[in-house]
Amino acid sequence: MYAENGGQLRAELSTLLRQHRVQQRLGGAGSHTIPETTTTDERRLLGEQIGRYRHSALVWCVQAVRAANPRMNLHGTSTRTRGPAEELRHRLDVAISSSSGLPGLDELSTEQPFAMVESWRQVARAATLGEHDFDAGLGYGRLSQVQCMTLLKDASDVARGLVGLDRRYSNIPGWKPLKEAGWLARAAETCATFAGYDEPDYTIDLRGWQPRRTLVEGPGLPGLVGVLQAQHNLLVHLDEFPDARSLRLILDSQRIVSRDAATLDPRASSDWTDRSSTYLRLIHATNDIGGMVGNGGPAAGEAALAASRIEQVTRAVQAGTDVVDSGPLRHLAQLGREIDERITQVIQQGARERIYFARVPFPRVDKDAAGLVKPTRQRYVPMTADVCQELLELVRDELRPEAEAPRAPKRAAASREELTLALVHRPEPRRAQSGPSM
């Protein structure tokens, strides 16, 4: 997720920006109290390694700028005709073209003995992992204009940090400075100012690559946690499209879960009762729906487990042998919302792609059927709005949960502020020498 990768990138960069006396941090000389532990050649190798880590961060920056402002063709443009974002992208491209290349997998995954190099490794690691975010919901077209500006500001600040560190590392033996670092610094500062005009939208942190849900395997867990396990597994299995019969079983199980959760959770009792009522109406509306496409067996199995387990828990609570905490109930409500959302998608997809069918009775005899006894002619029509108006309205208006406005993570603003402070900070003055006083 962008919050993790971007946060890690900014945190490690802030740490590096607050570090001075770079030679000593690489084992070089600098103070008569600290012995020199590395040779010049070793420090040169460390510098080259840092250069490769820096290359990863530069690539991340250019990808972020492209995601926020994907103007494709900059050929034939000049500093005057390019906008702030395009200028930054051009300067980043120039810097990357003469940079040392990406680090190898070993360099990214092996812990480094020097703390400063280790911080650089973390920067490169976050940048490499962060590249996946841009193709997973952080690309242009999926972001609002304000989110694009926030991303652009993040990339500009990281570029400013890289330029600042580049100046500080110039004394490392064999250090290869950024090409046209002055231009890059100016472009990054202009772009940061341009992108920072409006209020940022830190909900961008919720976007990006996320690991897929996995099944909670193993024996059934006791109490309400077992219900959570079954509901979670149901949600995982619902990734596969369920056939109509399995869908009806799932709807029935969700009605039972909601009915019993209303008993267990007095504070949200009305919400659970509404959900139970909605599912009952859905059961009525789907009792003449058919369709054999899909595999809903595993999902229906987990749904049945959830229903039976919550009935057991309710009986135990009513008998006084078990108590229910608020944490699992809150989690159950969240899972319920996600299941509602998925079932909404399933029914709408089933109607749209003509996977589910409504049975329509035609009281006629099928004369073409083989045999002496002719069966009634049975016809299926796609579950479109004309046939199943009630079902589709129910799904659209009542089952689909109200979309909550996304809230940015708590650390989102602090993480950016930390980097901004690190960019403008000055090293603490040396301790004042006690001289002769008048």
Place this chain on the structure above:
Amino acid sequence: MLLSHAITLAEARSHLAALARRAYNDEASAEYERVLLHLDVIHGDYIPGISDVYDEAADILYGIAEHAIEDLVAHGIDALQVELLLDMLDAARAKDVP
């Protein structure tokens, strides 16, 4: 499926759906729906649709549905499954009280 089987099944389904619609409470309604779902599971996907039935009293609807389910034995449905259906129907009826 022969015509007579289809008619019996359609009758059972239609009356079960009517019972579910006019049940006194949600629990009873859900139980009738569960009988209907079990009936569908036994027959597979090629089954007749639900037709509108005359707006009779619940006792009459129940009697017709019960009779239709009992008749399914004559059309080759396993007797144990039919008994299970009748038991579920009876449980639903027990909950269908004002």
